[in-house]
Amino acid sequence: MSTVAPTAEEFLGDVTNIRRARLAAIVLNHMVDYWFLENQTTFKNKSDVYTELERRCPQFPIIRDVADASKHAELDRRPRKLTSSDQVRMTPGLFEAPFGEGGFAEAMEVIVVLDDQTSCLFAIIVQAALSLWKALLW
Secondary structure, rough: OOOOHHHHHHHEEEEEEOOHHHHHHHHHHHHHHHHHHHHOOOOOOOOHHHHHHHHHHOOOOHHHHHHHHHHHHHHHOOOOOEEEHHHHEEEOOOOOOOOOOOOOHOOEEEEEEEEOEEEEEHHHHHHHHHHHHHHHHH
């Protein structure tokens, strides 16, 4: 957690930074490997770990998909919440969105557009995943 918490918190302190958003997803997702090793008597495989994490934090699959998409660009294994790294983006700016919907620079944040076309603020997802790890490890 000595790398995970500061990396996630750096993004939460600058929710406009896509690079920090991707790094937060990567380190939050990599904790699965460590938690699995520590709990091998409880879980048969990492798939079981992901199932448990999703039960505790329904947003965790988004963390996994953002991390995987950051590495592979396009994801083909199902089920997924998103399938492309292009789905991690900024909220539309004032001149990019339909009239009355865009935001000024200070209102811009990293969002994730899911395959079902819903979008969510990534900071909320990161905060939920970070809180999950803190609850499990501290």
